[in-house]
Amino acid sequence: MGTTETPPAADGAADESDVAAGSQLSTAPEEERGQAVPGSFGGVRKPGALGYAAWTARETIGWARWFWRQLTSMRVALILLFLLSLATIPGSLVPQTSVDAVKAEGWRKAHETLGPLYDKLGLFHVYSSVWFSAIYILLFTSLVGCIIPRTWQFVGQLRGRPPAAPRNLKRLPAHTTWRTDAEPEQVLAAARTLLKKRRFRTQPGSDSVASEKGYLREAGNLVFHIALIVLLIAFASGQLWKSEGQKLIVEGDGFANTLVQYDDFKSGSLFTADDLRPFSFYLDDFEATYERTGPQRGTPRTYEAHVTYHEGADGPGRKATVKVNEPLETSGSKVYLIGHGYAPVVTVRDGQGDVSFRGGIPSLPIDNNITESTVLKVGDYRTKDGGKDQIGFKGNFVPTMDLKTGTMLSQFPGLDNPRLVLTAYHGSLGTDSGTPQNVYQLDVSKMEQFKDKDGKPFAQALKVGDTMKLPDGGTLKFEGIKPWATFQISQQPGNATALAGAVAALLGVAGSLFIQRRRVWVRAVRGKDGHTVVELAGLGRSESAKLPEELADLAGALQADAPPVTATDAPDPAESAESADSSAASEGARA
Amino acid sequence: MIPLAAAANENLAHISNVLIYSAMAVYTLAFLAHIAEWVFGSRSAVGRTAAAITTEAGAARAAAGASARGSQGGSGTAVLERPKVVTRAATGSRDVPDGPGAAGTSEKGDVYGRIAVSLTVLSFLLHAGSVLTRALSVQRAPWGNMYEFSTTFGMTVVGVYLGLLVFKKNVRWLGLPLTTTILLDLGLAVSVLYTESDQLVPALHSYWLWIHVSTAILCGAAFWVGACSTLLYLFRDGYEARLVEGRTGAGLRRYLDELPQDRRYARFKAKLALRTDNPMSRLPAAATLDKLGYRINATVFPLWTFTIIAGAIWAEAAWGRYWGWDPKEVWSFITWVAYACFLHARATAGWKGRKAAYIALAAFGCYIFNYYGVNIFVTGKHSYAGV
Numbered sequence: 001m002g003t004t005e006t007p008p009a010a011d012g013a014a015d016e017s018d019v020a021a022g023s024q025l026s027t028a029p030e031e032e033r034g035q036a037v038p039g040s041f042g043g044v045r046k047p048g049a050l051g052y053a054a055w056t057a058r059e060t061i062g063w064a065r066w067f068w069r070q071l072t073s074m075r076v077a078l079i080l081l082f083l084l085s086l087a088t089i090p091g092s093l094v095p096q097t098s099v100d101a102v103k104a105e106g107w108r109k110a111h112e113t114l115g116p117l118y119d120k121l122g123l124f125h126v127y128s129s130v131w132f133s134a135i136y137i138l139l140f141t142s143l144v145g146c147i148i149p150r151t152w153q154f155v156g157q158l159r160g161r162p163p164a165a166p167r168n169l170k171r172l173p174a175h176t177t178w179r180t181d182a183e184p185e186q187v188l189a190a191a192r193t194l195l196k197k198r199r200f201r202t203q204p205g206s207d208s209v210a211s212e213k214g215y216l217r218e219a220g221n222l223v224f225h226i227a228l229i230v231l232l233i234a235f236a237s238g239q240l241w242k243s244e245g246q247k248l249i250v251e252g253d254g255f256a257n258t259l260v261q262y263d264d265f266k267s268g269s270l271f272t273a274d275d276l277r278p279f280s281f282y283l284d285d286f287e288a289t290y291e292r293t294g295p296q297r298g299t300p301r302t303y304e305a306h307v308t309y310h311e312g313a314d315g316p317g318r319k320a321t322v323k324v325n326e327p328l329e330t331s332g333s334k335v336y337l338i339g340h341g342y343a344p345v346v347t348v349r350d351g352q353g354d355v356s357f358r359g360g361i362p363s364l365p366i367d368n369n370i371t372e373s374t375v376l377k378v379g380d381y382r383t384k385d386g387g388k389d390q391i392g393f394k395g396n397f398v399p400t401m402d403l404k405t406g407t408m409l410s411q412f413p414g415l416d417n418p419r420l421v422l423t424a425y426h427g428s429l430g431t432d433s434g435t436p437q438n439v440y441q442l443d444v445s446k447m448e449q450f451k452d453k454d455g456k457p458f459a460q461a462l463k464v465g466d467t468m469k470l471p472d473g474g475t476l477k478f479e480g481i482k483p484w485a486t487f488q489i490s491q492q493p494g495n496a497t498a499l500a501g502a503v504a505a506l507l508g509v510a511g512s513l514f515i516q517r518r519r520v521w522v523r524a525v526r527g528k529d530g531h532t533v534v535e536l537a538g539l540g541r542s543e544s545a546k547l548p549e550e551l552a553d554l555a556g557a558l559q560a561d562a563p564p565v566t567a568t569d570a571p572d573p574a575e576s577a578e579s580a581d582s583s584a585a586s587e588g589a590r591a
Numbered sequence: 592m593i594p595l596a597a598a599a600n601e602n603l604a605h606i607s608n609v610l611i612y613s614a615m616a617v618y619t620l621a622f623l624a625h626i627a628e629w630v631f632g633s634r635s636a637v638g639r640t641a642a643a644i645t646t647e648a649g650a651a652r653a654a655a656g657a658s659a660r661g662s663q664g665g666s667g668t669a670v671l672e673r674p675k676v677v678t679r680a681a682t683g684s685r686d687v688p689d690g691p692g693a694a695g696t697s698e699k700g701d702v703y704g705r706i707a708v709s710l711t712v713l714s715f716l717l718h719a720g721s722v723l724t725r726a727l728s729v730q731r732a733p734w735g736n737m738y739e740f741s742t743t744f745g746m747t748v749v750g751v752y753l754g755l756l757v758f759k760k761n762v763r764w765l766g767l768p769l770t771t772t773i774l775l776d777l778g779l780a781v782s783v784l785y786t787e788s789d790q791l792v793p794a795l796h797s798y799w800l801w802i803h804v805s806t807a808i809l810c811g812a813a814f815w816v817g818a819c820s821t822l823l824y825l826f827r828d829g830y831e832a833r834l835v836e837g838r839t840g841a842g843l844r845r846y847l848d849e850l851p852q853d854r855r856y857a858r859f860k861a862k863l864a865l866r867t868d869n870p871m872s873r874l875p876a877a878a879t880l881d882k883l884g885y886r887i888n889a890t891v892f893p894l895w896t897f898t899i900i901a902g903a904i905w906a907e908a909a910w911g912r913y914w915g916w917d918p919k920e921v922w923s924f925i926t927w928v929a930y931a932c933f934l935h936a937r938a939t940a941g942w943k944g945r946k947a948a949y950i951a952l953a954a955f956g957c958y959i960f961n962y963y964g965v966n967i968f969v970t971g972k973h974s975y976a977g978v
Contacts, residue, residue, distance in 0.1 A: 074935065075942075077935065078932060078936055081931060088928070091921055092918040092921040092965070096916060099916055171679070173678055173679050174676050174677070175677045176674045176675060235914065244911065291789070296789045296790075299789075299792055300793055301791075302793055324793040324796065325793075325794070325908050325909045326908065492911075495913065506900060513890070552676045555674040559674065
């Protein structure tokens with residue numbers, strides 16, 4: 001938990017006041033030493049069953065306490081952190097079901113021997129696997145076990161006062177002294193006022209003033225670690241109650257937020273369908289632009305879906321634009337734009353001339369230039385002689401067809417030269433069996449492909465306005481093209497909590513790393529020569545260059561009230577030796 | 592109007608390319624000047640090593656820094672000279688003073704070092720010009736693909752280094768590793784990662800691009816300085832350990848003579864030490880390097896936390912979830928945990944010093960892998976514009 005060095009150890013000749021001066025400058029747990037071995041907690045075992053039971057109880061409690069102390073020790077926390085970073089790695093290298101289910105399935109199929117092994121190890125869902133959970137649960141238990149005692153300690157420190165000045169201030173990491181004519185009491189009073197003004201907590205002693213500053217460091221440290229727990233809880237609750245579904249909407253169509261309307265729906269384990277809050281929206285218009293020139297020709301530049309949405313069951317209609325980074329927020333849900341494509345609009349008439357289908361066929365893109373695979377199933381269809389039949393169309397929609405090469409692959413994602421290339425089947429679609437079917441796939445096992453006069457498979461490339469005449473008298477007219485867009489509708493509770501946790505963690509960690517906790521003591525006593533000897537000394541948790549600077553600042557300010565006496569007598573020989581070395585320690589002399 | 596704008600763009604993009612090659616040429620000169628600095632320094636530094644150890648352990652040192660800062664306290668006192676503050680090093684530390692720097696005591700070496708820094712400033716200006724013209728040519732933040740990220744990253748690293756110099760930090764010894772890294776970084780950028788100046792895909796159209804990516808670059812640059820300092824700490828620490836044992840210079844030669852022939856690894860290490868001791872003796876003290884590495888990493892850690900949070904907020908807006916274990920997210924998390932490990936290790940008995948340094952280096956390795964490794968070998972939602 002603590003993130004700085006422990007205070008510098010005192011010299012071998014340290015006396016008790018030195019130790020007290022540095023005590024509780026940190027609340028970091030003390031490291032355990034000594035080994036626990038079986039029998040070390042139970043002690044002497046008295047004869048008989050009772051004695052054995054008592055011994056076992058002592059032993060069990062002893063071990064439990066030992067285990068808890070180990071778990072909450074910094075060393076084990078460090079190891080757990082280490083394990084956490086190691087355990088996170090496989091999830092980035094093995095495809096994850098939760099991230100990309102199709103890819104994970106493909107990987108599993110491609111690796112016949114490793115697949116089942118990885119399955120057993122949970123490598124396709126690392127972040128919900130037992131071993132990953134074990135690590136972070138242990139880590140957070142350790143964290144809680146560390147935070148609680150430290151919080152109490154910190155509260156105690158806030159209620160306590162800075163410890164009294166150690167006997168020998170010279171021994172501290174930063175020290176300064178001078179002689180003055182001001183009275184000791186006067187100097188101490190001035191020092192206290194000065195320190196208070198600089199927001200130190202002060203405590204007067206008999207011949208000295210003790211002060212301390214930088215309590216926010218430990219506060220920040222605690223806030224940071226508590227915020228991490230808040231983050232974990234927010235993330236977990238978000239996972240449990242979230243819902244996330246996708247819906248493909250053709251321009252002009254709409255969506256109402258009920259379970260049946262989704263094409264694809266995932267939810268957390270505690271989510272129920274009642275949690276879906278009602279709202280609806282219509283896709284009025286979809287705009288996309290693409291790079292026209294250069295090596296990145298065809299790369300999308302803008303995607304914009306213009307929608308009209310209604311909040312609640314029957315709220316007023318409002319206009320909004322959904323872009324890739326700008327979801328629509330309504331009724332506790334967010335609507336994201338995640339994909340788009342084209343739906344060729346066709347009219348199919350049967351052999352009798354009756355309309356058996358009219359509308360757009362949302363087709364799925366198979367490459368970046370939006371070459372699409374198109375499937376249309378027409379179940380209600382009569383032949384020329386009035387017999388019942390079913391028709392299936394299959395082919396590609398190509399937004400920009402290259403007429404020179406005639407390749408079926410689109411050359412550009414925009415609608416520069418759109419063609420609908422279709423072939424047709426008749427027979428049984430297999431939809432009557434009752435088993436659900438993928439609308440984007442045509443099962444031709446019980447169907448027969450139409451043939452042209454030469455006996456070749458019947459196929460035709462249609463421009464907008466063209467009509468395809470089937471050999472049995474039916475027609476398909478390519479009426480136009482409508483864009484479609486896929487939206488992801490997500491409801492994720494706990495986002496605000498997570499954000500608050502993240503911000504608190506950030507402020508906490510900044511406080512715990514940038515604020516220095518330090519103590520300053522001022523002592524003023526009358527010396528043998530009748531002058532008052534003023535001594536200032538500082539101690540921080542870590543050796544910081546700031547501490548001597550601050551001490552010099554304080555001393556400078558204090559000298560206004562306790563002006564130094566120009567020393568007529570020779571200075572202390574020890575001191576002159578110390579200051580002779582001053583240039584060696586200066587940092588940045590050779591910048 | 593559109594063709595005109597396109598022409599202007601191409602001009603600017605062209606200028607940007609010319610500038611980056613010019614910057615690389617000047618960086619190469621700076622690199623050579625730094626080499627000259629080290630070479631001249633090696634001739635002067637003989638005998639320094641012996642002088643380095645003549646301090647008694649636990650001797651009190653005075654911090655001139657405190658009194659040298661001048662009376663800007665504003666307390667309105669009539670005191671002209673600030674009181675002298677005496678500081679004491681913690682007992683147990685080696686108390687070896689900082690080395691004299693790359694040039695040693697050689698005047699000539701020092702001149703070359705100064706030339707190198709001047710050249711670095713010049714190439715930094717060219718480099719910054721290149722990044723700026725690139726940004727102007729597309730009128731957006733210049734970090735939409737790996738080429739742009741790499742060039743901006745390099746610029747920021749040099750910026751951090753020059754910034755430390757401006758603030759009178761003793762970091763000129765970083766010059767040689769810095770120019771080496773920048774040349775590698777830019778070489779990779781112009782040869783492998785080069786992408787024509789172009790607009791962004793819709794997913795990157797967000798002001799979070801400015802916030803998230805710029806902080807990520809700044810963190811990387813500062814982490815680089817931290818890692819460099821930490822790496823040199825490891826070498827210098829080994830050197831100082833031998834210095835205390837008396838196994839440097841003649842002592843090391845004697846030790847090598849006494850080593851049996853079959854202890855190949857020990858002999859290899861001793862021979863290596865014999866060759867590297869001279870440059871090592873000119874580096875700052877291990878304690879100084881360790882402290883610099885720690886300070887930088889600790890300062891950047893909150894910024895890295897912010898980078899991840901900003902990324903999560905952006906992800907929430909773009910992809911509908913703030914955390915989805917995308918490879919880039921995973922590795923930024925690993926980097927974060929690794930640096931957290933380092934900070935904790937620094938506060939744990941038995942982990943301070945070398946062990947903590949290894950963790951810091953591993954953490955920086957995670958950052959680098961998150962950039963090159965994840966972008967090139969792993970596909971995820973952070974794949975844009977080819978790479």
